[in-house]
Amino acid sequence: MNEQKKEEMIIRLVNVSKVFDETTAVENVSFYVRKGEFITFLGPSGCGKTTTLRMIAGFDIPTSGKILLNGQDITDLPPNKRPVNTVFQRYALFPHYNIYDNIAFGLKMKKVPVTYRNEKGETYTKMQKLTRREIDEKVKNALAVVDLEGFEKRSVSTLSGGQQQRVAIARAIVNEPEILLLDEPLGALDLKMRKEMQIELKEMHRKLGITFIYVTHDQEEALTMSDTIVVMKDGCIQQIGTPTDIYNEPANAFVADFIGDSNILNGTMVDKLTVRFCNRNFRCVDDFERNEKVDVVVRPEDIEMCPPEQGMLVGRVVSVVFKGVHYEITAMVGRSEMIIQSTQSRTVGELIGMNIAPDAIHIMKKELTSNRYDGYITKKNTVVFGDGEFECDVTTLYPGSHLDEDGYLITAQGEKIDLTDADVSVEVGLTDIEISDNADEGGARGHIVSLIYKGDHYQYIVRTEENEEDFVLDTEDLWNENDYVSVKIRPENIHMKLKQEIK
Amino acid sequence: MVRVHFNRRQLCIPYGLFLALFVVIPMLLILFYAFTEEVDGILTFTFSNFLNFFTSTAKLSTLLMSFTVAIISTAICLAIAYPVAYILARSKLRRRNVLLMLFILPMWINFVLRITALRELLDLVGLLGTQNYLNTIIGMVYDFLPFMILPLYTTLEKLDESYLEAAADLGANPFTVFTKVTFPLSMPGVISGITMVFMPSMTNYVVSDTLSNFNITILGKLIDQYFTTYDNWHMGSMISIILLVIIFLTMLATGGFKDDGREARGANLW
């Protein structure tokens, strides 16, 4: 960070965490906000964005970490002593005051230094309350900013939601705060009103020149209004960047999924600037280690449809929804689902080809914690995935169930279920896979295509021949690349989930 | 959500101390007195008050009589209040609010004066001095009727019309609608009314004294007598404990603990 940037930093959070009765709302968050910036915290509910805002406002005190305002530590300063004002989601206007008194509330609390000159000609300053005239003037100006001139004497209950929101904004900005905090301020408004207010807020930000810190769960709102977006999840920051950066270069699959619509696919880097997904190799512009498991993100509008014979991918259309500006077409490519946005329509059942340009393929490092597969249950109550067949415990699909003599599953409620061909998602931990020389011993077979030494163990990737499915495993044993091995997994280590309820 | 560290929580300290000193400790004192007796100026632990109560025919018959009077009074109250509350809540009579207020207005007027007025009326019709039990029951009903009407009205008024329409739609006749839908749904009101009437009917001795010319001793009067006439506070405390157990059991039986008592006392009138 260079010196100039540091100077214009207005607020800075350093390793801030907040724990409420054992649940961590915000975990070790650090970031700074530049003076005059419009910054937005974006994330699903419960991601810690509102708690972060409340800590800046002073309503919640961080469990650990520091908050610096213009370089000064304000971590424990009560809210009434902070030069920061908040616009609340549900307005929080005082119902017992009229509009004037609501807006004047903060001004009446305020004391400002006034300079006097005594008989000796010495100057001295005294802290004084604002005069009635000054307050009148400021209230009038604030009402003008929010387009509510002449509303002074109205009572809160006579205003519409949008008008109340404007009063709430006026009540905050009239105090000329250094930072304006907005906690989902448009959340309670209807769509049309919300769009209007977005533009107005942005305009207000431009005119007033103060820093806006905005909280929302609406990604479109964040993209429209912000200079900078902070994406949060589970109390942690996922990515900080401009709207364009966040949209075009999401840092991980979560961000990609949360911002805009996207197809997220499992892929593997098979060569330099080449990624393999949906059983096909694609050229791409991001480079990662060979054989690394990656998340591939493709925006629906970046998939071009073409006749099947010309497409890199071929899929069958399963649904078409008209969305006003475009059609949203869902196609199945093998067992993967692709969402396509296009101005052209297709009919359900049709075969289509799809092309994706290299720069439309966004590749993200995968935080690999387990192997995930799509599989199905056989007649013998085994599970097929990753080009192999494995023994498994199907009773884990239904808590409290058991198998009868004929191999049917009996649920805890006594229902009899035939699991044959049921689609399941399978998860296997990295340390739960064993490999062996004996080709007949395991459920699947393949060559070791990669081995990485990770300090105290090796990480291997075993790739099958038929569909090039990968098994990633951690073990201390040493094997060689290109060894042909079989993959063994104990039934209790195969974690399965039904994709659909069996009828 | 953890709130800003501030002294507004400390505002409950005076009230907490007040409750501890003037509510909790006095209740513990009753317990203490109930299980002690004074022998040669020294307080000693004893069960004799307890045994004495349950071996004394006079005390047990007082308890039984008091219980009977309270049950009859409560039943009559309910029988009168239910139709009134039902009419007020469900019929299309004009100015229902004013009517309701006329029914519950007496609870704001000093009850000693109202009972004395009733005494004059009973005197005029010749019941005073001849029908002590009847008079007491009339008095209890007279005094506590509003406490029964109000909670019943509140629940009946809140009753969603669509339940009744649904029942009728499914083929129930008006009588069945009442017995299968209206009455079961008004049970919270019935219960809170019963708890508001039953207990005072066992204890409010001003009513029984005034209307029976001091000839009927209900349980509340018995406690009063042990304190003021016989000067045996230990026995008085024991009877109080027994009364508390009865209150507790009736509340347990009716589930009346859920009620905050406020509605039943008509506090929402102000």
Next chain:
Amino acid sequence: MVKRIVSVAICVAVLLFIYAPILLLVVYSFTDSNVIGKWDGFSFALYADLFRDAEIMQILFNTVWLALVAALLSTALGTAGAVGIFYSKRKFAKPLQAASQIPVINAEIVTAISLALLFSALFLYRTYFSLIVGHMVLCTPFVVLSVMPKLKQMDPNTYEAALDLGASPSQVLFKVVVPQIFSGILSGFMLSITLSLDDYIVTAFTKPPMFDTISTYVYNAVKNGTNNSTPALRALSALIFIVMIAVLLVINLRARKPAQKEAAK
């Protein structure tokens, strides 16, 4: 139509039962007769007697004075208590609320003797102190019960908004919280007044020996058989009935109108 007639008949009958004694007393307060049932011509003589009776006037004064003091103290204590309980953590709030319910559920005679036991142990039995505390024990829980729902209805963000706008915690309390719960405080106060005016049993066990309220005076007059020899008491009752009914009707009808308009919106 039949239903309507039955409805009206039931209402009229019950109202007659409720108001007959009151009406009887009011009517016979306008005749100078010692016993009810004997009409000696229309006269204000009993009222004249009433206002000349220094003892009764003193008792009237005592009753009102006691009610005002007890209600004011109860309202202050109960409002602070409710705010404190509302903002406290559950583990503190729960026991307080439970203790607060005791006087509400308890039989009055038990409350009365419990206070008698306490004050005799403290050597304060039958003093003004024990009397006022006794009435506060009766009233304060109802103030808490009146204020609590208003606190719950309050938008919790208004408290934070006021802090945010620079008000100190105590300023917030008086400028934002109290105004929003004021209707609850007021109804708690009114309720306290009526509970205090209505009380006999606790008063009887806590009052100083030479102090009387209307309740204790009238009860004792009945007990000693002297009530018939003071017909002025009839005028007192009648006066209280008339005044109370008039006041209550006016307050409630006025309070209900804006509420209905609000509800109609």
